[in-house]
Amino acid sequence: MYQTNYHRASSIDEATAILAGAEDGKFVAGGQTLIPTMKQRLAAPSDLVDLRHIGDLKGVSVENGEVRIGAGATHAEVAGDSTLGTVSPAICHLAAHIGDPHVRHMGTIGGSIANNDPAADYPAAMLALSATVHTSKRDIAADDFFVGLFETALEEDELITAVSFTIPEKAGYAKFPNPASRYALAGVFVVKRPDGVRVAVTGAGEDGVFRVAPFEDALSDTFDVSALEGAAVPADGLMSDIHASAEYRANLVAVMAKRAVEAANG
Amino acid sequence: MAMTIEGEERIEAPVETVWRALNDPDVLKECIPGCESLEKKSDTEFAATVSLKIGPIKARFKGEVELTNLNPPHSYTISGEGKGGVAGFAKGSANVMLKADGPDATILSYEASADVGGKMAQLGGRLIQSTSKKLAGQFFSDFNAKVSGGEETRQEA
Numbered sequence: 001m002y003q004t005n006y007h008r009a010s011s012i013d014e015a016t017a018i019l020a021g022a023e024d025g026k027f028v029a030g031g032q033t034l035i036p037t038m039k040q041r042l043a044a045p046s047d048l049v050d051l052r053h054i055g056d057l058k059g060v061s062v063e064n065g066e067v068r069i070g071a072g073a074t075h076a077e078v079a080g081d082s083t084l085g086t087v088s089p090a091i092c093h094l095a096a097h098i099g100d101p102h103v104r105h106m107g108t109i110g111g112s113i114a115n116n117d118p119a120a121d122y123p124a125a126m127l128a129l130s131a132t133v134h135t136s137k138r139d140i141a142a143d144d145f146f147v148g149l150f151e152t153a154l155e156e157d158e159l160i161t162a163v164s165f166t167i168p169e170k171a172g173y174a175k176f177p178n179p180a181s182r183y184a185l186a187g188v189f190v191v192k193r194p195d196g197v198r199v200a201v202t203g204a205g206e207d208g209v210f211r212v213a214p215f216e217d218a219l220s221d222t223f224d225v226s227a228l229e230g231a232a233v234p235a236d237g238l239m240s241d242i243h244a245s246a247e248y249r250a251n252l253v254a255v256m257a258k259r260a261v262e263a264a265n266g
Numbered sequence: 267m268a269m270t271i272e273g274e275e276r277i278e279a280p281v282e283t284v285w286r287a288l289n290d291p292d293v294l295k296e297c298i299p300g301c302e303s304l305e306k307k308s309d310t311e312f313a314a315t316v317s318l319k320i321g322p323i324k325a326r327f328k329g330e331v332e333l334t335n336l337n338p339p340h341s342y343t344i345s346g347e348g349k350g351g352v353a354g355f356a357k358g359s360a361n362v363m364l365k366a367d368g369p370d371a372t373i374l375s376y377e378a379s380a381d382v383g384g385k386m387a388q389l390g391g392r393l394i395q396s397t398s399k400k401l402a403g404q405f406f407s408d409f410n411a412k413v414s415g416g417e418e419t420r421q422e423a
Contacts (some may be wrong), residue, residue: 037322040385041352044324115321118396149396150321206396239396 007244012159016047016136019157022047027159029111032103049103057110057161062087065167071110071160075099078109090171090264091129092123094189099174099182113145116152116208117121118239119183121175123209127200128189131165170223171195172264174256175203177245185244186252186254190260196220199257204217204238204249215257224265225258269395271378271402276415278372281364284372287340287413288362294331298346299401299407304331316348320397323385325353340364354384359403374410378402 005022009015021023025047028034032203037043051057060081067088069078078084079096098112098121112122113133125143125234126133133140136159145153154160168191175187183204191198195221199212218227231251238246278282283363287293291312297302302315302392310333317326329348345359360378380398387394 033322042323042325042385086418117321118393149393206399241393241395 002036002038002041004045006050008050009223010011010053012054012056012136013148013184015054015122016157016159018047020048025049026053026214027049029105029114030074030100030103032107033115033117045261046136051110051159060084063168066164067091067167068161068162068164069109072108073102073110074121075107075109076101076201079104087167088171090173090189091125093263094125094173097177097182103182109163114152114154114160115165116146116150117183118149118205118208119178119185119187119203121184121187121202122198124184124187124189124202125173126163126165127209127211128191128198129165129168129171130191130198131163133160133165134162135160146209150208158219166193170256170264172262172266174259174263176252176256186249186256188253188256188260190219190257190264192219192223192264199224199260201233201257204253206237206239212253212257219261223261225261226262228254228258231257269308269380269398271380271399272376273378273403273406274278274373274375275410276367276373276407277410278371280370281339281366281372283352284364284374284413287409288342288344288364289333293409297405297410297412298331299404302326310334310336314346314348316346318401320393323353323386325350327356335361350384350386352385354382354386356382356386357379358402374406376402376417388399 007018009018023046026045028048029051046248057070059070061068062072062083074099075095079092085092109122112120112125116123123146131142132143140153170192173189175184178185186204187202191201197216199215200209201212202209212233215231218231231254233250235246235250238249240246291306295301297402300316300318302317305313307313314331315328316375327350329349331346334343341363343359343361347357349355360376362376364369365373382394
């Protein structure tokens with residue numbers, strides 16, 4: 001790893017101020033992507049601003065039907081939050097299956113969505129839940145937040161502070177994990193609300209997370225696995241790599257969507 | 267780790283104009299994603315510095331861009347090769363073909379191939395296909411936007 005300057009920020013304002021003053025600085029939350037990348041010398045930021053000691057980024061709260069998860073909440077905290085487990089168990093289930101125990105105790109929800117890895121789990125949940133991403137500058141709807149492969153609406157010096165969403169009527173998540181990394185080869189998050197159904201897919205799209213309108217329409221009519229009988233997504237625009245071809249991923253998307261609906265109805 | 271990428275762009279400009287732009291270092295510099303500098307060494311050779319940021323990875327490549335198989339104003343091959351220090355190397359080339367679509371429009375089609383090696387390929391294997399496709403697409407759509415009507419009409423893909 002290259003030499004780098006380490007800063008421990010104690011507030012959001014301090015973190016953004018340090019970053020603004022750095023030559024080529026980076027925020028680091030759990031560091032589960034950035035640190036391995038730095039160890040391989042594929043990134044060499046001059047300054048690291050550690051966000052783990054900022055109280056305002058912590059905690060999960062549920063109030064008046066709204067869930068708010070601090071950006072600094074680790075996957076293990078989300079997975080184990082008992083209130084969240086009662087009102088929206090799907091997101092706890094998702095968090096419980098990210099990576100391995102080490103990743104879950106270090107990695108954070110803010111770090112995951114800021115990185116927007118095309119195979120990460122959280123982006124699917126955010127998009128399907130119509131979540132709002134709160135940052136040091138503004139509030140961004142999930143629909144506008146995830147722009148493409150590793151790309152988000154975030155500016156270089158913008159910090160995610162929390163995400164929030166309204167408790168859904170029903171929600172479910174199912175993924176087919178890569179057996180080594182536990183990244184999703186395809187993961188589908190399904191959310192049912194009185195005004196309709198949203199289906200978001202991660203792990204499969206070349207441009208990252210995306211929604212499947214035909215699945216949403218079918219499930220809005222009948223929220224049951226039978227509604228997806230014979231439903232398929234085209235392989236066009238899906239990722240193809242050593243782990244799975246685009247055609248295989250297309251099939252996985254349909255299978256995972258059915259399992260997610262089953263989980264939501266379970 | 268090599269791969270092939272194909273695509274097509276319809277450009278609102280005559281073939282001659284498109285051809286001139288394909289040979290203009292200033293245009294190329296603005297359209298090559300992450301291009302920091304492009305210096306002309308001869309009519310067909312350029313020295314380039316390209317900085318790429320893909321997720322957590324940030325690498326700066328120094329290398330060369332070369333134009334070969336020139337068949338004005340119908341086709342050429344643009345190829346580039348760069349070394350990114352410990353990150354590894356990247357090289358790519360594209361066969362570019364122009365076909366008139368009426369007097370004021372041109373169909374530009376390309377077949378590009380890219381090859382990435384070193385640590386970047388080891389670690390980013392699952393992302394290289396998507397990334398290469400995206401970068402090639404970005405180059406040609408930026409090129410289209412620039413040649414078709416200047417930057418005002420540029421639209422995000």
